[in-house]
Amino acid sequence: MGEVAGFATEPAAGARPSFLRMARRHSILLVGAAIVGFVVTVTILAPILAPYDPTAQSPGGRLAPPSAAHPMGTDQLHRDVLSRVLYGGRLPLLVAAASVAISFSLGTGLGWISGYFGGRLDRALSVVMDAIYSFPSLILAIAIVAMLGPGLLNMIGAIAFVYIPTYFRVARAQVLTLKEQEFVEAARAMGGTHWRILLRHIAPNTLPAVMTVPSFTIADAILTEAALSFLGFGLPPPTPDWGFDIQNGQKFLQAGYWWLITFPGLMIIVVSIAFGMIGEGVNDLLNPRRRRAT
Amino acid sequence: MSRRRVGVIALAILTLALLLSPGAVAQREKGTLVIGTTDRITELSPENSYDYWTWHVFQQTAEALVTFKPGTTEIGPSLATSWTISPDGKVYTFKLRKGVTFTDGTPFDAAAVKWSIERALRLNGPEGGVALIMNIGKIDVVDDFTVRFTLKQPDATFLARMSDPIAPAMIFSPKSTPANEFAKGRYAGTGPYRLVQYVPEQRTVYEAYKGYWGPQPKSPRVITVFFADASALAAAVEAGQVDVGYRTFNPEDIVRLSKNPNLQVLRGPSMSVRYIVFNVTAKPFDNPKVRRAIAYAVDRERIVRDVFAGLNSPLYSMVPPGLWSHVPAFPRRNLDQARALLREAGYSPTKKLAITLWYTPLHYGTTEADVAAVVKSSLEQTGMISVDVKSLEWGAYVKAMSKGEFGIFFLGWYPDFVDPDNFLAPWLTESPEGLGTFLNKATNPADKQAYARFQKLLTDAKLTAEKSKRQAIYQEAQRLLAETAILLPLWKNDQQAVAIAQKNVKGIVLDPTMNFRTWLIYKE
Numbered sequence: 001m002g003e004v005a006g007f008a009t010e011p012a013a014g015a016r017p018s019f020l021r022m023a024r025r026h027s028i029l030l031v032g033a034a035i036v037g038f039v040v041t042v043t044i045l046a047p048i049l050a051p052y053d054p055t056a057q058s059p060g061g062r063l064a065p066p067s068a069a070h071p072m073g074t075d076q077l078h079r080d081v082l083s084r085v086l087y088g089g090r091l092p093l094l095v096a097a098a099s100v101a102i103s104f105s106l107g108t109g110l111g112w113i114s115g116y117f118g119g120r121l122d123r124a125l126s127v128v129m130d131a132i133y134s135f136p137s138l139i140l141a142i143a144i145v146a147m148l149g150p151g152l153l154n155m156i157g158a159i160a161f162v163y164i165p166t167y168f169r170v171a172r173a174q175v176l177t178l179k180e181q182e183f184v185e186a187a188r189a190m191g192g193t194h195w196r197i198l199l200r201h202i203a204p205n206t207l208p209a210v211m212t213v214p215s216f217t218i219a220d221a222i223l224t225e226a227a228l229s230f231l232g233f234g235l236p237p238p239t240p241d242w243g244f245d246i247q248n249g250q251k252f253l254q255a256g257y258w259w260l261i262t263f264p265g266l267m268i269i270v271v272s273i274a275f276g277m278i279g280e281g282v283n284d285l286l287n288p289r290r291r292r293a294t
Numbered sequence: 295m296s297r298r299r300v301g302v303i304a305l306a307i308l309t310l311a312l313l314l315s316p317g318a319v320a321q322r323e324k325g326t327l328v329i330g331t332t333d334r335i336t337e338l339s340p341e342n343s344y345d346y347w348t349w350h351v352f353q354q355t356a357e358a359l360v361t362f363k364p365g366t367t368e369i370g371p372s373l374a375t376s377w378t379i380s381p382d383g384k385v386y387t388f389k390l391r392k393g394v395t396f397t398d399g400t401p402f403d404a405a406a407v408k409w410s411i412e413r414a415l416r417l418n419g420p421e422g423g424v425a426l427i428m429n430i431g432k433i434d435v436v437d438d439f440t441v442r443f444t445l446k447q448p449d450a451t452f453l454a455r456m457s458d459p460i461a462p463a464m465i466f467s468p469k470s471t472p473a474n475e476f477a478k479g480r481y482a483g484t485g486p487y488r489l490v491q492y493v494p495e496q497r498t499v500y501e502a503y504k505g506y507w508g509p510q511p512k513s514p515r516v517i518t519v520f521f522a523d524a525s526a527l528a529a530a531v532e533a534g535q536v537d538v539g540y541r542t543f544n545p546e547d548i549v550r551l552s553k554n555p556n557l558q559v560l561r562g563p564s565m566s567v568r569y570i571v572f573n574v575t576a577k578p579f580d581n582p583k584v585r586r587a588i589a590y591a592v593d594r595e596r597i598v599r600d601v602f603a604g605l606n607s608p609l610y611s612m613v614p615p616g617l618w619s620h621v622p623a624f625p626r627r628n629l630d631q632a633r634a635l636l637r638e639a640g641y642s643p644t645k646k647l648a649i650t651l652w653y654t655p656l657h658y659g660t661t662e663a664d665v666a667a668v669v670k671s672s673l674e675q676t677g678m679i680s681v682d683v684k685s686l687e688w689g690a691y692v693k694a695m696s697k698g699e700f701g702i703f704f705l706g707w708y709p710d711f712v713d714p715d716n717f718l719a720p721w722l723t724e725s726p727e728g729l730g731t732f733l734n735k736a737t738n739p740a741d742k743q744a745y746a747r748f749q750k751l752l753t754d755a756k757l758t759a760e761k762s763k764r765q766a767i768y769q770e771a772q773r774l775l776a777e778t779a780i781l782l783p784l785w786k787n788d789q790q791a792v793a794i795a796q797k798n799v800k801g802i803v804l805d806p807t808m809n810f811r812t813w814l815i816y817k818e
Contacts, residue, residue, distance in 0.1 A: 236682075
């Protein structure tokens with residue numbers, strides 16, 4: 001197979017790509033999705049899978065190392081760490097998913113409007129979004145939650161707020177490029193109203209670019225939620241939560257009780273990486289890279 | 295790209311941990327003593343602050359008429375050299391020390407004493423402890439070095455209330471301290487140190503005041519570093535970055551560092567107590583049966599064992615063991631009694647008592663979340679209580695508490711002065727709103743009666759100077775408190791009176807007053 005005009009060619013005409021070949025090409029996406037799927041399933045099934053009630057302060061010894069009865073050990077209040085890890089993903093995943101859903105909708109919608117209609121609205125929104133974007137996400141989230149007070153909705157709101165500019169920028173940039181295209185001129189010539197053009201013609205074409213963003217922001221949102229819980233802004237004890245348990249377990253690390261923070265910490269790392277892999281994979285899928293002729 | 299992302303994520307988690315370290319590495323020249331703490335300063339206003347470390351700063355940089363002799367609970371002269379008390383117990387005449395100057399050069403005299411204390415009484419900030427000296431009726435300048443206080447009522451505890459570190463009783467320069475607004479760090483005391491730098495959340499720096507009337511401090515320069523949490527503090531002590539750490543270590547770290555041959559772990563007698571407060575005007579805590587049920591349901595043993603690795607001790611009275619008149623009046627844990635009382639109050643397993651328990655996550659150490667979790671679990675073991683746990687950062691916590699927004703919450707106390715009165719009066723008669731009980735506004739007739747009774751008991755105890763009579767009265771007051779359960783003593787904070795220092799540090803005195811006198815500390 002050769003290369004024609006800078007495009008990698010497909011295999012010989014007539015041969016359909018086998019599943020294995022597709023799997024190999026999109027391996028990053030599939031592995032990432034598999035990991036996330038596994039974690040989400042396990043989290044949902046926590047009530048069935050967890051050997052103990054994660055808040056029960058009686059099952060095992062105090063600060064017991066991993067053993068057959070407690071594969072991830074117990075914490076200082078005699079709670080089973082494995083059960084807490086199983087249940088502890090609900091909050092980070094829920095908060096991350098909810099915040100990203102909100103940022104996605106608001107950010108993308110505002111980006112469409114700003115990019116299309118331009119003018120003073122666009123300038124004003126861009127300035128605001130740039131200001132928010134320039135803040136380190138964790139610091140901004142802390143500041144917002146500190147103002148609003150701890151609580152589930154406030155955390156979701158704070159994290160959502162932090163990522164709105166990311167979606168805004170991508171959507172707006174796409175709209176700016178697209179609105180100069182010929183098909184938009186054509187639509188206008190045929191008498192399409194602005195809103196119709198925006199929603200029917202432009203917006204859907206921004207999606208390939210915009211859809212690559214959620215997986216990265218979810219990874220980021222999970223880390224931010226963990227940090228907020230770590231710092232005490234999350235849900236109150238004894239709600240199992242990876243971030244909170246890292247905070248609690250941190251005091252015992254120096255004394256040698258490593259299992260309290262290692263297992264929840266591993267979960268956060270694994271899930272964040274998996275979402276990152278999904279993001280990579282989606283990017284590859286929707287925006288295939290054009291290989292240069294060598 | 296994905297490999298980089300792995301690195302970024304791993305770094306992010308590491309950075310989270312680092313974000314919580316103090317950042318500023320203290321400078322270590324000879325003669326500079328470095329102290330580490332997890333406490334914080336709220337506001338450097340003697341008329342609007344009421345917390346340990348803020349008053350600690352005032353104690354290093356300013357003085358009062360009298361002081362407690364280090365290592366004892368005995369009162370001795372400070373800015374006053376002698377005093378006489380009138381036969382009716384209401385008039386105290388102090389002779390003042392001559393040749394004393396404030397750090398701004400202003401001479402110290404009777405006019406400054408009158409000015410300072412009247413200022414505190416006048417400004418009386420909402421977050422202050424001015425209530426402690428509210429019994430002062432008037433202050434007269436007899437001559438430049440004699441000042442006379444006339445009290446509203448005789449008070450056997452008055453002298454103790456005029457000692458450092460009780461900030462409203464301390465004397466500040468009229469030249470450098472604003473007359474009609476909260477000081478917020480703008481003040482000059484008489485020494486032994488001057489406060490030369492205060493970076494909130496980071497550090498304070500004291501330098502010896504060369505013009506001090508007494509012996510120069512053993513260490514001419516003291517830097518206090520504020521650590522984000524107890525683990526960071528312990529790590530810094532271990533690494534030799536601070537000379538002495540004080541307030542408050544994780545129990546596990548105390549156990550571990552006790553075995554470290556390069557460090558010394560000093561334990562003092564602790565008069566620091568931790569307890570639960572009920573706002574008796576907030577439903578359902580206006581019902582004494584509910585309060586008493588909770589008193590029967592808490593599990594002090596479990597708190598001490600699981601949260602504090604056995605380093606603290608369960609407490610059955612607000613007056614701690616070790617202080618005269620202590621009687622363990624509160625009942626031992628009894629779930630059946632708890633359930634019986636709840637049933638009498640109209641609750642059942644299907645109609646549970648639903649309460650919101652408040653705590654503050656950092657001010658009392660990072661163990662507080664666990665304490666709340668254990669209390670929640672112990673109360674829910676009755677099967678008839680459901681507990682919702684909530685938290686607020688200390689500044690907001692104090693404000694909400696004094697506005698009556700909490701029904702049941704945790705608080706801590708260390709004595710302003712070592713006397714049983716100071717372990718009962720503040721919540722029951724002196725400052726029931728400021729400390730969240732609102733007993734003075736009780737709606738339930740039984741509680742109103744209790745308030746009247748406490749007022750009588752505690753006033754009588756102050757009117758008599760005879761210790762055996764006072765003892766009997768305080769014992770009755772403790773029994774009444776257990777019956778009415780307005781406060782719920784939980785544990786004695788032995789672990790808070792722990793200082794961990796490098797081997798070459800000398801002069802640390804941990805006594806029942808819980809004062810931490812940095813001017814006595816030095817390095818060999």
